[in-house]
Amino acid sequence: MLKLSQLFFRRTALILTGTFLAAALMGYYLLRQMEIDTHARMLRNLLTVLEYDLRCLPSAKIPTILRQIHRDTGVRITVIAPDGRVLYESNRSPVGMENHAARPEILEAKAQGWGEAVRHSATLGVDLLYVAHRDRDRFVRAAYSLASIRQQLLRLWLKALGVFALILTGIFLFSLRLNERIGKESRRLSRSLEQMLEKKYDADIAPVECCAEFAEIRKMLQKVAKKLAKRERQKAKYTRKLKALTQRQSDIISAISHEFKNPVAAIMGYAQSLDEMKDLDPGLRRRFLGKIHDNAEKISLMIDRLALAIKLENRSFSPRKSLFELSSVAAAVRETLLQKYPGRTIRLDCTPMTIEADRDMIEHVLLNLVENALKYSEEEVILRCTPERLEVIDEGEGLSPEDREKITKKFYRVDRLSWNNSIGVGLYIVEYVLKLHDTALKIESREGKGSVFSFSLKEMHPRREDVSGTLPPRQ
DSSP: OOOHHHHHHHHHHHHHHHHHHHHHHHHHHHHHHHHHHHHHHHHHHHHHHHHHHHHHSOGGGHHHHHHHHHHHHOOEEEEEOTTSOEEEESSSOOTTOOOOTTOHHHHHHHHHSEEEEEEEOTTTSSEEEEEEEEETTEEEEEEEEHHHHHHHHHHHHHHHHHHHHHHHHHHHHHHHHHHHHHHHHHHHHHHHHHHHHTTOTTSOOOOOOSOHHHHHHHHHHHHHHHHHHHHHHHHHHHHHHHHHHHHHHHHHHHHHHHHHHHHHHHHHHHHHHHHHOTTOOHHHHHHHHHHHHHHHHHHHHHHHHHHHHHHHHTTOOOOOOEEEEHHHHHHHHHHHHHHHSTTOOEEEEEOOOEEEEOHHHHHHHHHHHHHHHHHTOSSOEEEEEOSSEEEEEEOSSOOOHHHHHHTTSTTOOOTTSOOTTOOSOHHHHHHHHHHHTTOOEEEEEETTTEEEEEEEOGGGOOOHHHHHTSSOOOO
């Protein structure tokens, strides 16, 4: 398959050659006709002058004058009678010549006054241009050899052909130059395409100087390169996200496996000890059984949290709202966690109030927030309730800005902290539950100073009709 520059060059050469040949042929026939017309007018002018002279000359001198004209101009003169007999002839004696009444130029002159024809002369054996005129009672005819016309035509045609050849040569050289530029631009665009194939989308595409079509192709290539570069960046971004997600999932599975492994190993260890130590002290036996129970509860709690996180993720969980006293729930959470974390201090500063929410969900939220504060702080934890907000305050290690942005993500953990038998879904569940109650978790924290986890309670205040009992609690 030929290149664009080769196609352009070959087709240009073919068009120029065809144009040259067509112009040569058309020019030849056009110039030939022009020469014939020019000589025909010349012969008419000659006959007009000659006829006046013939009328004034004696008959005896007419042949001498006709021969003299022939010698000077090369024009053959014939005087013909109305019946077609040749009266005078410049080239020979009229005796024995054929009757000319049927000659085409004589017939035309008899009908129209002037007659003209191009034909072969049987008398002279050459092609001649004949012009005849009816002069009163006779016909005067002039004939001129086409050979002379052809020689003059050839000279004129060669001159015109030379000029046309020079023009075509200039056009050919221009097309050759244009062909080189097209080849150069096509190679430049090809290199740009090769760079795009090598994913070098930011490589500059050189400006096009050849023609508007290539400039348009360059613009389109630039647009395509930008789109491909953008797509490549998106692809790289998605690839990084996928790798990070894969790594994250691997870490999560590893962490979950680790967190389940500890309580399972503890249960197996205590159970084996109970099985092997038949005479174990009853107090120690109860202690071992308590450890087994505690670790089983940890496993159950982790499974429940995973199940709840999955339900929330699948949007298959909705709150069952009712009216209840928030301070009583806060007090119950405090008592539960004090039993789990003996020796710790949880200060309850909660204004008595009734809210409308899912009691179990709100209790779960308080348990998570207060337990997180206990895990990551060795100081007193404050649970404060006002009509506007609920706050859990600790003076622990605090969070960095980066951790503060990500801590509510599912399975996220702060790297410098231990999981403490947590699988990283607690705050994710808290945020989702609060969202179901039309409020949001707010986190304020400073590294080394502590944290405040809070959410608005205004959205949970019951309507007056609900408090008065005119409307049943909304389910």
